[in-house]
Amino acid sequence: MAVGATAGALAGALLAVAAAPGAGAAPATAGSAVTVSGRGEFADMKFTVSQTEGLTDRAITVSWTGGTPTTFAGNQFNTDFVQIMQCWGDDDGTHPDNPGPPRTQCEYGASPTTDRSNWPGNGDDDTRAVVYRAKPGHYGQDDTYGSTLPYGLGEVPFTSVDGTVVTSGTQNNRFFNHATTNEIDFARTQADGTGSEIFETQTLNEAPQLGCGAPVTHADGTVTGRSCWLVIVPQGHLDLDGEPYEDRTQVNAGSPVSSTNWKNRIAVRLGFNPVGASCTIGAEQQDTIGSELVAEAMSSWQAKLCASGTVYGFTQLGDADTRARITSGADTLGFVTRPLGSDDGTTAPTGTVTYAPVALSGVVIGFNVERQPGSTATSEQKALEGTRFTSMKLTPRLIAKLLTESYRGSPWGAVKTVYSGGTATLTAAQGYGWALHNPAGLLSDPEFLALNPEYANQSIPENPSTDTDLEVALGHTDAARHLWNYVLADKDARRFLAGVPDDDGMRVNPYYSTNADLNPTGSAFTAARDDYPKADPWTTIPPGSAEATVKQGMTDFHPYVDDMLLAAQHARRGDQLWKSSWDATANPPVWKSPGPQNVGQRVQLVVTDAASAARYGLQTAGLRNSAGKYVTPTSASLTAAATSAKGSPAVVPVTASRTGAYPLAMLVDAVVRPGQLKAAERKSYAALLRYAVQAGQHTGIELGDLPLGYAPLGRALRGRTLTAAKSLETYKGVGANGGSTGSGTGGSAGGSGGAGATTGGGGTDAGTGTPAGTMASPSAGSTAPRGGTAPDVITTAGGLTPADPAVPFRLALPVGAGLGALAGLIAPFAAGWRPRGPAVALFGAPDFVRRTTRRLGGRFRR
Structure with missing residues (x-):
């Protein structure tokens, strides 16, 4: 509580210092x-x-x-x-x-x-x-x-x-x-x-x-x-x-x-964009919440839209929490990749729900791997020492190996090398015999090297700071669900998770086995999920730390990051996160970070989003799609995948059929319940939607442009959003708190074929016809069908922790004095979010408040 209040007070003081007049930024x-x-x-x-x-x-x-x-x-x-x-x-x-x-x-x-x-x-x-x-x-x-x-x-x-x-x-x-x-x-x-x-x-x-x-x-x-x-x-x-x-x-x-x-x-x-001069202080504020996948785009659009006199705030929030808050009416516009009522144990709200596509991006495996040729390397390989690898191919099974801590070097210290009479022998701790014959890490895996022969003959230490796992974000996200769905859509990956070894004899870490008979817990691991669990309970004093007295576990060897943006930033810097250096002189003695990896020796693998990877210049892996092609996330490959999207909101299946489709593409829809809004709010949100799919779809580096890492939406998807925007303005229903009713009717649902085929429709709301471009929700008490929007959406099984709690920190930002007290109240409940709204209004770029609040919350979570 004290830490939260202090951070809030600091941010409040900085608002007064950093806030600039409301002039337009060049x-x-x-x-x-x-x-x-x-x-x-x-x-x-x-x-x-x-x-x-x-x-x-x-x-x-x-x-x-x-x-x-x-x-x-x-x-x-x-x-x-x-x-x-x-x-x-x-x-x-x-x-x-x-x-x-x-x-x-x-x-x-x-x-x-x-x-x-x-x-x-x-x-x-x-x-x-x-x-x-x-x-x-x-x-x-x-x-x-x-x-x-x-x-x-x-x-x-x-x-x-x-x-x-x-x-x-x-x-x-x-x-x-x-x-x-x-x-x-x-x-x-x-x-x-x-x-x-x-x-x-x-x-x-x-x-x-x-x-x-x-x-x-x-x-x-x-x-x-x-x-x-x-x-x-x-x-x-x-x-x-x-x-x-x-x-x-x-x-x-x-x-x-x-x-x-x-x-x-x-x-x-x-030349830097101004930090602190994007929006006029005191301007009208329209709040939005939702998916990290739209965060970079909203950061750009917000600054440009200030000229209209409205500040469109954005708070990054967990996907399930976003749907829950829009369903309950706690928030008014959210950005989602799956429909309301699609989370386990939830039901869709009654009344009209409007979905509007705004952004097309995707989940990526980003990497920063530099060449370290070994003694067996060719002269050509040695000549490239210290340079970055620029390409990588990954299969669903290789990703499954990384997500399940199955490489020998992942449970650090479970397998040790013992020397006797000049002979080196591997020995395993009790219960870890499965790891003895597994590769030490991804870069020495025969399956990986067969796909990526340029990585052969490298001398890269394979331990928790390099290539044994993926650096992933904490919390429950649709991005994590999409990645697991990609793994589960592959027969070889499913067999591996069930305990069947790959062609070279590598086995899954049994704590992640979907076969209950193999899993030491006695229960099958549920891979249809929306998080990245650290299921292996292994703890030890890491090898080479004889003086250490504090054990480490898998969350120490492979720490979480707060979100995918930070994952990309850490990968760019070569920041291994693992506190692998024991400091016996500290009081009390502690594990400390050795700092970023040395130049020429950086090896980082992360799950991030395409926009964050582009922002920090990460290479991205080519993933095998359903056509057997290895595809990287480009504007063309994201667009190709989007043509297979179905439903409202349109969900891109991991089995997208186009040859050039990127399998982890994701569409982000704005979702609004017009019956909960006043006419002025509906008009304001309609303006946001129009900008997002018109001027906001121009790819570039200027404020207001679509950042790199997004693909511009096709005509059919843009048409759906423009129809939805008109429907909001002309909505015929009683607004919240006695707001006035809209007038007129929206046009017909946009597009035909693929992602542009439907926007929902039909049904009634408050005794009036539902405008085109909206979706009528099930009646109260009914449950929205699981996986009904696309073939690959898999219902989350039981046994998961509750969805991340909502964090209304954004409400404190407009007023510095109130921010301190409110931050103190909500800090213990922080959960992986990125404030962008009033923070952008006051600071221009979102980074300061985003990082301050996110790291504050991260400490409480861990």
Whole structure:
């Protein structure tokens, strides 16, 4: 309660600080890629930044050509590599041909301070440490800092946007550290002189010390976000005196922010969307709730729709909870992927229910896997060391193996290697003999390698921090149900879950067996579900932690994330989540995170959504569809799948028949009960629906566009929504609380064939005809048919925990004073949600409030 109240009070205070006047925000510029050339020693290099306008917290690509291949001294980067950072401030005037910021205003130098045995830096090139030299031309050294210190050893200070200056301890300062920085210390140039890295741009919400995106009001009343800089510093092959290296066994590169290295820096201006200037404070508010699958789209649409004078708030909520709140009348418009009354133990409401398609996206398996060739690798494979794999094929059975903790390395410590007389033997703890002959992880699974031969001959440690499981979100979601349905639609996957080994003898973890005779609990595991359980009760002191006194279990080895957006963000950063490092010096001793995985050694597999994967630049796996093709989530493949959708709302089956159909595509419908609304509310929601399927279906990076990761809706689906919008405005029934009745009638239900075939219809409501574009619900007391909307919707069996409770935190956001008290009341009940409405109205971008409230709730849940 106290934590909730404190967080609320903090957010309330920040509302007053961050809220900006209600002027319209300047739109971002599409097609904003920029290419710049290097200078001096690096004049032949050209660097391309994929996006420089309309930025938020997201991933962009930095690529280059014309470089010299990187060399190594042992495992440390030695020569000819690239370093990248984000900085704030005005041009420092040092390079008239390439304006850029002062080196003291860059987020850089937060490398590990302990356990650097496998770290590829020398203690200078990945820090702000410098050595003063009387001759500033000495390469990699400094002409300012350290001049008054013994031996000339010093640090380049860091200056925050608030004016605070950090002069010492910069490697682990109070503004950013190894776990939060977005700097890229080491980016490799390949044998052909090219290279590429994915860089996460950060707004003031993620990096307040930089202030990127802070609202700036111009004389004409327009508001833009404070711009920042992307700075690239190439490291070359010259020694400290400017001559070529003589001893290449030593790492000589110095800090990129040293004065001599800084002379080679290349700066690119970054334009950020304003954080805190999207909507007018005090504007009319229309609340919406619902599926995470529409969250990115709503974040974009909200900002543009403010110009109409209405703030469309959005609170991310569990799917079952959304349906329950719309059914009960607690909320007025929800975004759903299945109909009201389709959850176990629920009934659809009486009266008219209107469904309107607004977004087409999908569930994806995102990955960030970098090559680590082993001793048996070919010369071609070794030449690609440290680069990302760009493709992956997965079958339903492979996904089942990951979801069921069935790889040998998943229950960490259950199988150990014992050495005797020079011979290594695997031994299993009691009850874990099933794991002895299973592959250690996905990347060594023969089934996987047969589909993905490019992953052969890798030397990747397979443990809970890499490829033994999927990083998944906590809670009950339709996305989880859809993924399980995909697994269950496959005969081989069903047989595996039932206990039948695959062709190479791999067996399911018996705690996930759908065969009660094999399951140690005596009951069959129910795979028709909407969550990702950690069913295995294994606990142990992890191997190699002899001093540890606290056991870990499967939720420690494979922690949950709060939602699919965070899963994508963690994968991009290489954040393993597993607190695998025992700190015996802490009081009390605890398990701690070792920080993100090292560059070139990142291995992350997550369940996320297509929009979040696109936002953070994740690769996505090609999944085998019912036609036997491996398909990735593209606009074309999502659209192909949507043609098989049936029902109202239209549900896309995992067995979509088109050859190019992506099997985990999902349509999101807005759902409204018009009889519960006043005429003004119906008109306002109709405006939202019209925008969503007209201007809101234009794919782009500007505010109001459809973000990447969504496919524009086809004509039939858009027609259904426009019909539904008209039906809302012309609804003939008594509104809630005595609201006036609508007038006129809606047009006919839109479209024919496939997803555009039906929108429901028929029936009566309050003695009047049901408008076209709506669906008449069953009478009171009846139960909506399970799975009636599509062949693959499987009824959730008993034994699951109740649906996530609703969290009305959004109601507190418009008023800072009330927010603190209300947050204190609701924080203990928080459950995986993403506030976007008043948060967007006040902050512009949703990230600050979303992360603050989500993490607060996450702590209570865990």
